[in-house]
Amino acid sequence: MRYRVGQRVRVAARRHEGHHRTPDYLKDRSGTIERAHGAFTNPETRAYGADGLPLQPLYLVGFAQREIWPDYGGASDDRISVDVFEHWLEDAE
């Protein structure tokens, strides 16, 4: 696992044609690693009949709601946490 709990990361801004599990609303947004779940098969290849190997590390990444939705109406501490595979994460400055 490349990242540790507490580390800041950014979700890659790239587009991806075909099945993937990284929601668009997270792309190019920065968050914090909350849990390191371990490694799982890669849905991007498994969806097309491959074995999904090599396994991809999976993390729960937490984001401030106000950074995701500019007009978010809830409390400033509200967060959204999303499972993101490691190959979608980059080091955040």
Next chain:
Amino acid sequence: MSDHGHGHDHPHVPIANGAEPPAAARVRALEELLVERGVISREEVRRRIDWLVSRTPADGARLVARAWVDPEFKERLLADPRTAALELGLDPGPSPVVVAVENTETVHHLVVCTLCSCYPRALLGPPPDWYKSLPYRSRAVSDPRGVLREFGVELEGDVELRVLDSTADMRYLVIPRRPAGSGGMAEEELAALVTRDAMIGVRQVALK
């Protein structure tokens, strides 16, 4: 294939009363082929469906009630729900990994799957239709306090709302807050109070 002048190209099959919807027909055709080729057997499919529909929120409720009365069990449930479920003789199901999160006075969790309908089926049974609907899946992330209000939950401003979008292999189970005034209740009575919606995080548990 049809080309009917609105920018795409697919057959529009009318859904008549009582007729099989197109998706079901496709699934059935696929199943026929897989059985014919010996990839799966009808018996396996039937067993799997029976297992899925036999799951109910009562299993999740037993975990929650035990966690309320036994703090050490709660720690084990938070650390490893699969092992905790086995401890109570419950079937945690095949592969997807369950994560348990706890609602407290200061943090409230709400679960959604924006990409489809990922859900801890082994412990809660099939998800409700609204959980799979586009309005819930979009608004639970962008306006979660508004969604909670519609379910009758008004969170104080100083409670941190944490939405969990289960986009991959993990399935999230919310341990709701134990209701005030339930101090003298037995574990079985407590389990009867715990609803499916409370374990998704859209409602609080109330005394009946």
